[in-house]
Amino acid sequence: EVQLVQSGAEVKTPGESLKISCKGSGYSFTSYWIGWVRLMPEKGLEWMGIIYPGDSDIRYSPSFQGQVTISADKSITTAYLQWSSLKASDTAMYYCLRQPPDRSLEDYWGQGTLVTVSS
Amino acid sequence: QSALTQPPSASGSPGQSVTISCTGTSNDVSSYDFVSWFQLHPGKAPKLIIYEVSKRPSGVPDRFSGSKSGNTASLTVSGLQAEDEADYYCSSYAGSNNLGVFGTGTKVTVL
Numbered sequence: 001e002v003q004l005v006q007s008g009a010e011v012k013t014p015g016e017s018l019k020i021s022c023k024g025s026g027y028s029f030t031s032y033w034i035g036w037v038r039l040m041p042e043k044g045l046e047w048m049g050i051i052y053p054g055d056s057d058i059r060y061s062p063s064f065q066g067q068v069t070i071s072a073d074k075s076i077t078t079a080y081l082q083w084s085s086l087k088a089s090d091t092a093m094y095y096c097l098r099q100p101p102d103r104s105l106e107d108y109w110g111q112g113t114l115v116t117v118s119s
Numbered sequence: 120q121s122a123l124t125q126p127p128s129a130s131g132s133p134g135q136s137v138t139i140s141c142t143g144t145s146n147d148v149s150s151y152d153f154v155s156w157f158q159l160h161p162g163k164a165p166k167l168i169i170y171e172v173s174k175r176p177s178g179v180p181d182r183f184s185g186s187k188s189g190n191t192a193s194l195t196v197s198g199l200q201a202e203d204e205a206d207y208y209c210s211s212y213a214g215s216n217n218l219g220v221f222g223t224g225t226k227v228t229v230l
Contacts, residue, residue, distance in 0.1 A: 004164075035218070037221070039159075044122060044208065044221060044222065044223045044224040045208055045210075045221040045222075045224070046122075046221065047218040047219060047220070047221070049218070050218060059218060061218055095164075095165060097165075103212065103215075103219065104153040104170075104171070104212055105153065105155045105167065105170040105171070106155060106157070106167065106210065107167050107170070107176070108164075108167075109157075109164045109165040109166070109167075110164060111162075111163065111164045112164065
């Protein structure tokens with residue numbers, strides 16, 4: 001059974017760093033893209049970026065380039081999304097998802113990680 | 120890449136049908152048959168219910184159907200059930216140099 005299991009909810013203060021995770025299981029982790037998307041009330045889903053763990057090809061949405069870092073450790077089949085300095089506007093639900101090599105669909109999703117940034 | 124346009128809300132009584140539209144551009148929906156639909160329930164992982172415009176993953180009831188005409192894709196939920204009350208999002212492939220694009224989301228209420 002394919003599963004993407006994300007790390008738990010986080011409460012941070014502005015300026016702090018954060019790294020959330022997404023562990024894949026039940027499939028060949030290096031043969032599928034892992035994507036990260038943000039869900040904010042009234043804004044809907046937004047693409048942040050994707051990574052292909054097989055060769056570490058990483059692509060960012062222009063809106064998130066330089067704002068976050070995406071990485072993966074294929075030895076533990078886990079992808080990461082990290083911030084070096086959080087802002088209150090980063091408060092949102094973050095999902096990871098899986099895409100096949102041709103990126104034609106998003107077939108499995110993680111359960112989401114709620115990130116709250118507040119002073 | 121601008122978000123695909125969906126109506127903010129839709130509703131229907133149990134047993135009725137509801138159709139949600141998803142309007143894009145020549146850069147996405149109208150150029151590729153890679154439109155997907157997702158169902159989001161609070162606290163649960165989003166679920167793929169339609170892919171490649173009209174295909175259903177294994178386990179998705181045939182009450183869910185998808186179609187596309189030009190730059191607008193549609194999701195129809197027939198025989199509405201209480202558990203269909205959720206947020207629904209569309210997405211489209213937008214070429215190899217883009218990440219893709221999501222819809223603005225539609226909240227479906229079962230009256």
